[in-house]
Amino acid sequence: MKVPYVFNVQRFSVHDGPGLRTAVFFKGCPLRCPWCHNPESQVFGPEVMVSLGGRRQVVGRAYSVDELVEECSRDILFYDQSGGGVTFTGGEAMAQDLDYLLELATKLRAKGINVGVDTCGVAAQEAFAQMARQADFFLYDLKFIDAAKHREFTGASNALVLKNLELLASLGAVIYLRMILLEGLNADPDTIEATMLWLKNHHIELAGVNLLPYHRFGMDKFAKLGREATEFTTPGPDQLAEIIRQVARYYPGVTIGG
Numbered sequence: 001m002k003v004p005y006v007f008n009v010q011r012f013s014v015h016d017g018p019g020l021r022t023a024v025f026f027k028g029c030p031l032r033c034p035w036c037h038n039p040e041s042q043v044f045g046p047e048v049m050v051s052l053g054g055r056r057q058v059v060g061r062a063y064s065v066d067e068l069v070e071e072c073s074r075d076i077l078f079y080d081q082s083g084g085g086v087t088f089t090g091g092e093a094m095a096q097d098l099d100y101l102l103e104l105a106t107k108l109r110a111k112g113i114n115v116g117v118d119t120c121g122v123a124a125q126e127a128f129a130q131m132a133r134q135a136d137f138f139l140y141d142l143k144f145i146d147a148a149k150h151r152e153f154t155g156a157s158n159a160l161v162l163k164n165l166e167l168l169a170s171l172g173a174v175i176y177l178r179m180i181l182l183e184g185l186n187a188d189p190d191t192i193e194a195t196m197l198w199l200k201n202h203h204i205e206l207a208g209v210n211l212l213p214y215h216r217f218g219m220d221k222f223a224k225l226g227r228e229a230t231e232f233t234t235p236g237p238d239q240l241a242e243i244i245r246q247v248a249r250y251y252p253g254v255t256i257g258g
């Protein structure tokens with residue numbers, strides 16, 4: 001079993017699924033989204049970040065399954081009271097060693113802890129099929145319904161993303177779809193409509209749709225990693241209200257964030 005690197009274990013998160021959660025941020029992702037708000041998550045293995053003042057910080061360390069189970073068990077009381085649990089995120093959770101993920105999920109669930117998986121959808125079908133049996137829900141990112149744009153901006157085609165989404169839906173997984181919104185790239189009415197039609201035509205049942213308007217939070221981290229950052233534009237309030245109305249015609253459980 002290959003032990004993954006983790007760059008953050010964030011307690012009391014309210015952005016990574018229902019209730020109060022502990023978010024385990026795994027290091028390593030097959031995509032290279034230029035708007036990534038955790039660019040330190042992209043490379044597998046430890047990295048050094050250097051602040052403007054020259055302070056060096058090593059990000060990423062290996063955690064054994066039992067170490068994470070112990071760390072994530074500290075807030076069981078809060079999970080119970082809030083309907084929360086633990087979310088595997090990153091980086092890309094599904095790009096980590098599958099045996100490790102399955103063992104971690106199994107041990108957490110044996111303690112009665114709800115387990116969610118945040119994913120960009122780029123991993124083997126077999127991995128999703130197995131994880132669907134051990135996860136309580138998926139936060140599933142769909143960045144571009146258009147294959148060429150997906151490849152241009154993330155570095156990979158969306159073919160596997162769409163196939164895995166269909167697979168999870170066919171297995172009856174609980175799926176919250178997450179859509180980053182980038183003005184001028186994927187937030188126009190035609191693109192939203194094409195996305196909704198694809199989902200409906202492929203019988204994708206969703207527990208909710210979380211709209212994630214672009215924000216600049218990751219830009220300073222790109223600088224600390226010595227990489228160039230790209231700035232995008234957030235859709236305005238009127239446009240967001242229109243997107244909510246448009247999505248709600250197909251999926252009423254639509255929220256900003258989540």
Ligand code: SF4
Nearest residue numbers: 029031033036091120
């Ligand atoms: S899929 Fe997520 S973690 Fe990976 S590069 Fe894109 S935004 Fe960052």
